[in-house]
Amino acid sequence: MHTTHHQSDLNPEEQKQEREEMRSVVLRPLRHTGTIGKIWIGFLVVVFLFGCYAYTVQLREGLKVTALRDYASWGLYISNFVFFVAISLVGALISSVLRLTNFEWHRPLTRIAEIIAVSGILFAGLIIVVDMGRPDRILYLFNHGRIQSPIVWDVIVVSTYLVTSVLFLYFPLLPAIALCRDTLTDCPKWQRWMYKFMAMGWEGNKRQWKIMKRSVAILSVLVIPLAISIHTVTAWLFATTLRPGWDSTNFGPYFVAGAFQAGTACVIIGMFVFRKAYNLKKYITEVHFNNMGKLLVFLCVVYAYFNVNEYLIPAYKMRGAEAKLLNDLFTGPTSPIYWSVQFFGMAIPAVVLLFRRARKPLPITIIALFVVVGAWFKRYLIVTPILLHPYLPIQNAPLSWTMYFPSWVEMAIVGASLAGVLLIITVFSKFFPIISIWETLEGEGIDLEEMDNRKK
Amino acid sequence: MKKENEDSARRKFLKFGLLAGGATLAGLGLNKKILGETPAESGEKVKVLTADGKLVEVDSSLVTRHPAENLLSKNDVREGIEGRKFVMVIDLARCANARKCIEGCQKMHHKRPPVEWIKVKKMQDAEATSPYWMPQPCFHCDNPPCTKVCPVDATFKRHDGIVLVDNERCIGCRFCMAACPYNSRSFNWGEHWGEARDTTETKGCCEYSPEKSFPSKMGTVEKCDFCPDMAREGKLPDCVTSCPNGTIFFGDANEDTVTNGEDTFRLSEFLKKRAGYRYLEELGTEPRVYYLPPTNRQFPFEDDKEVHNTTED
Numbered sequence: 001m002h003t004t005h006h007q008s009d010l011n012p013e014e015q016k017q018e019r020e021e022m023r024s025v026v027l028r029p030l031r032h033t034g035t036i037g038k039i040w041i042g043f044l045v046v047v048f049l050f051g052c053y054a055y056t057v058q059l060r061e062g063l064k065v066t067a068l069r070d071y072a073s074w075g076l077y078i079s080n081f082v083f084f085v086a087i088s089l090v091g092a093l094i095s096s097v098l099r100l101t102n103f104e105w106h107r108p109l110t111r112i113a114e115i116i117a118v119s120g121i122l123f124a125g126l127i128i129v130v131d132m133g134r135p136d137r138i139l140y141l142f143n144h145g146r147i148q149s150p151i152v153w154d155v156i157v158v159s160t161y162l163v164t165s166v167l168f169l170y171f172p173l174l175p176a177i178a179l180c181r182d183t184l185t186d187c188p189k190w191q192r193w194m195y196k197f198m199a200m201g202w203e204g205n206k207r208q209w210k211i212m213k214r215s216v217a218i219l220s221v222l223v224i225p226l227a228i229s230i231h232t233v234t235a236w237l238f239a240t241t242l243r244p245g246w247d248s249t250n251f252g253p254y255f256v257a258g259a260f261q262a263g264t265a266c267v268i269i270g271m272f273v274f275r276k277a278y279n280l281k282k283y284i285t286e287v288h289f290n291n292m293g294k295l296l297v298f299l300c301v302v303y304a305y306f307n308v309n310e311y312l313i314p315a316y317k318m319r320g321a322e323a324k325l326l327n328d329l330f331t332g333p334t335s336p337i338y339w340s341v342q343f344f345g346m347a348i349p350a351v352v353l354l355f356r357r358a359r360k361p362l363p364i365t366i367i368a369l370f371v372v373v374g375a376w377f378k379r380y381l382i383v384t385p386i387l388l389h390p391y392l393p394i395q396n397a398p399l400s401w402t403m404y405f406p407s408w409v410e411m412a413i414v415g416a417s418l419a420g421v422l423l424i425i426t427v428f429s430k431f432f433p434i435i436s437i438w439e440t441l442e443g444e445g446i447d448l449e450e451m452d453n454r455k456k
Numbered sequence: 457m458k459k460e461n462e463d464s465a466r467r468k469f470l471k472f473g474l475l476a477g478g479a480t481l482a483g484l485g486l487n488k489k490i491l492g493e494t495p496a497e498s499g500e501k502v503k504v505l506t507a508d509g510k511l512v513e514v515d516s517s518l519v520t521r522h523p524a525e526n527l528l529s530k531n532d533v534r535e536g537i538e539g540r541k542f543v544m545v546i547d548l549a550r551c552a553n554a555r556k557c558i559e560g561c562q563k564m565h566h567k568r569p570p571v572e573w574i575k576v577k578k579m580q581d582a583e584a585t586s587p588y589w590m591p592q593p594c595f596h597c598d599n600p601p602c603t604k605v606c607p608v609d610a611t612f613k614r615h616d617g618i619v620l621v622d623n624e625r626c627i628g629c630r631f632c633m634a635a636c637p638y639n640s641r642s643f644n645w646g647e648h649w650g651e652a653r654d655t656t657e658t659k660g661c662c663e664y665s666p667e668k669s670f671p672s673k674m675g676t677v678e679k680c681d682f683c684p685d686m687a688r689e690g691k692l693p694d695c696v697t698s699c700p701n702g703t704i705f706f707g708d709a710n711e712d713t714v715t716n717g718e719d720t721f722r723l724s725e726f727l728k729k730r731a732g733y734r735y736l737e738e739l740g741t742e743p744r745v746y747y748l749p750p751t752n753r754q755f756p757f758e759d760d761k762e763v764h765n766t767t768e769d
Contacts, residue, residue, distance in 0.1 A: 062646035062649070063628075070641075073634060132629055133629070133630065133676060134675040140608040141608060144608040144625060145607060146608065149631070151605070151607035151631055238634075241634055242637040390639050392638055393577060395575075395577050396576075396763075396765045398765055
C-alpha cells in the first residue's frame with residue numbers, strides 16, 4: 001500500500017510532529033463542545049422530537065392528517081425518501097470512485113462523505129415507513145414479500161447498502177477508535193467502554209492493517225454497483241408504471257446522475273462547516289474546495305444532459321397526456337418551482353463554478369446550498385406533479401384532492417428527518433474523528449509504522 | 457421438423473392428460489365406494505333447529521351452507537368463481553350522467569361521497585367532437601399494472617378475471633395507486649374514511665372478506681371489486697341495476713353474454729356490431745371493461761349544472 005504514495009520530504013522527527021499535531025487537532029472536537037455546538041445539537045433535538053410528536057398524531061389519526069389524497073397519493077415523504085437515497089450515493093463516489101481512480105485529494109473527505117451516506121440511507125429507510133398506511137404490517141414485506149415488486153427490490157438493495165456503508169465507515173475508522181480508546185481516558189465510563197468495544201482489539205499490528213486495508217479495498221469495489229442499484233431501483237419505483245412523466249427509460253441514469261450531483265454538494269457543505277467549526281483548515285484546504293467545485297461542474301453538466309433527455313425530448317413531441325404535465329411544469333402553476341430548480345440548482349451553479357474565484361470555500365458552499373435545496377425540490381417535482389396529471393381528467397373531486405400542499409404533520413416529520421440526518425452527522429463527529437487520520441497522513445506520504453506502534 | 461416436435465409434445469401431453477384424468481376418475485369411484493354417499497365428518501359440531509322445534513347438535517358436514525353465508529376460504533377468495541370470466545360493457549350512447557351508478561355503488565359498499573369506486577367523467581376527444589359521459593369503474597385488467605407492483609400480494613388477479621384487494625394484507629404503500637394509469641383505486645386515509653354514516657351500527661356485524669371489501673380498514677387501498685359476492689348469488693352489481701338507462705352491461709365472457717338486467721346480448725356480436733373498444737388500448741393493460749362509442753345517442757349531451765363532491769365530509 002505504502003509504495004503507491006510519494007514519500008514525504010520530512011525527516012522522521014518532523015513526521016512524528018505532523019502525526020502528533022494531526023491527532024490533537026482532529027481529536028479536539030471530541031474533547032470539547034462549544035456553545036454554538038450545544039445550541040446546534042439542542043436545536044436539532046427539538047426539531048427531531050417535534051417530528052416524532054407529529055408522527056404519533058399520524059399514527060393515531062391515519063394518513064388523513066397529511067395533504068395526501070387519492071390523486072396526489074405520494075408527496076413529501078416519498079420525495080424526501082428519493083432525496084435521502086440520492087445524497088447517500090455520494091459515499092460511493094467520494095470514498096470509492098475517487099479512491100479507485102487514484103484521486104489522492106479525496107482522502108480527508110472520505111469520512112464526511114461516508115457519514116452522509118450512512119445517515120442518508122438510514123433516514124431513507126425510516127421515512128418510507130412513515131409513508132406506509134399500515135406500518136404495523138411492515139413484517140409482511142418479509143413473510144409475504146413478492147420478488148416481482150420493485151418495493152421488495154428496494155428493501156433488498158437499501159438494506160444491503162446500509163450495511164455495506166456502515167462497514168465502509170467502520171473499518172477505516174478502527175485505528176481512530178483505538179486512538180480514542182487509548183488517548184481519551186478522561187471521558188465518561190460508558191464512552192470508554194464504547195471505544196473499547198468498537199475498537200475490537202485493534203492494536204495496529206501489521207496483520208490488522210493488512211486485513212483492514214484489504215476489506216476496505218473490497219468494500220470500495222462492492223459499494224459502487226450497490227450505490228448505482230439503490231438509486232436505479234428507486235427510479236424504477238416510478239419508471240415501472242405507465243404514468244406519463246414516469247414512464248421513461250431514461251429514469252435510472254437520470255436519478256443516478258442527479259444523486260451524485262446532490263451528494264457532492266452536500267459534502268461541500270459538510271467540508272465547509274467542519275473546517276470552520278473544528279478548525280481543520282490544514283487538512284481540508286482550498287485545493288479540496290477547488291477540486292470539488294470542478295467535480296460539481298462536471299456532475300451538473302451530466303445531470304443537465306439527462307434533464308434535456310427527460311424533459312426537452314418529450315416536449316419536442318408534446319404527446320397527449322404528457323403535454324399537460326409538461327405545460328404545467330414549463331408555464332403552468334408549477335413552473336416557478338421547475339425553473340428555479342433547473343436554473344439555481346443546476347444551470348447557474350455549473351456556469352458560475354467554472355470561475356476559479358467561485359470555487360473558494362465560502363462562495364462554493366453557498367452555491368452548494370442552492371444545489372442541495374434545488375435537489376430536494378426536484379425530487380418533489382419528480383413525484384407529485386406527475387400524479388396530479390393522470391390520463392383521465394380529475395373531475396368531481398374536492399378542491400383539496402386536485403392539488404397538493406403538505407400539511408404541518410408532513411412538514412414536521414420531514415423536518416425531523418432532515419434534522420435527524422444532521423444530528424447523526426453532528427453526534428458522530430463528536431465521538432469520532434471526522435477526518436480519517438491514517439488515510440490523510442498516508443496520502444501525505446507520512447510513515448504510518450511509527451503510529452501503529454504507539455502502544456509499545 | 458420443429459412442427460413435428462411440437463406435435464409429438466402435444467400428443468404426449470394429451471396422453472398424460474388422459475391418463476391423469478382416468479386416474480382421477482378411478483380415484484373418485486374408489487372414494488365413493490369406500491365412503492358411501494355421506495361426506496367425511498368434519499368433527500365440528502353446529503347447533504340446528506329441527507322442524508319440530510328441537511335444538512340439536514350435528515356434525516357441520518351434514519349442514520348445507522346458505523350462499524349468503526360468507527364461508528369462503530382465503531384461497532377461494534383468491535382463486536375466484538370457477539368457470540367464470542367476468543366482463544363489463546358500457547354503452548356510452550346510453551349514459552346521461554344520472555350518477556345513479558355511483559350512488560348505487562356507494563350504497564352497496566357502505567361508502568359516502570366523495571369516495572367513488574365508479575366515477576362518471578366528462579370526456580371530449582377533440583375540440584371539434586362532441587363531449588360525452590364516461591362511467592369508469594376499475595377495469596379489472598388482464599395485464600394489471602397494480603397487482604404486479606404489490607410488494608405483499610395484497611392485491612391479486614383471480615381466474616374469473618376480477619382484481620381484488622385484501623385489506624388484511626395491504627401495508628398501505630400505495631404503489632398500486634401510483635401504478636394504476638386510470639386512478640381506479642382509493643385509499644382509507646383515516647378510520648371509517650368515506651364510510652357511509654348509516655353503517656355505524658353495522659360495524660362489527662360481519663367478518664371482513666376481500667369479496668365484500670367491508671368493513672373497511674384504515675391505511676389500506678380499496679377499489680371497485682365487480683361485486684363478486686353478488687355474482688355468487690347470481691345477482692348483478694349495483695352499478696348495473698341502479699342505472700336508469702341500462703348503460704352498464706355485466707356478464708361472463710365464457711358464456712359470451714352480457715346483460716344490464718333488461719336486455720341481454722351476445723358479447724362478441726355486441727362488441728362487433730357496436731364497434732366496442734377499450735380505453736387506452738395502447739397501454740397494453742388488457743381491460744375487462746369495454747366501451748361502446750357514443751353514437752346514435754339516446755340523450756343529447758347536457759352539461760352538468762351541479763358540482764359534485766365539493767367537500768371531504
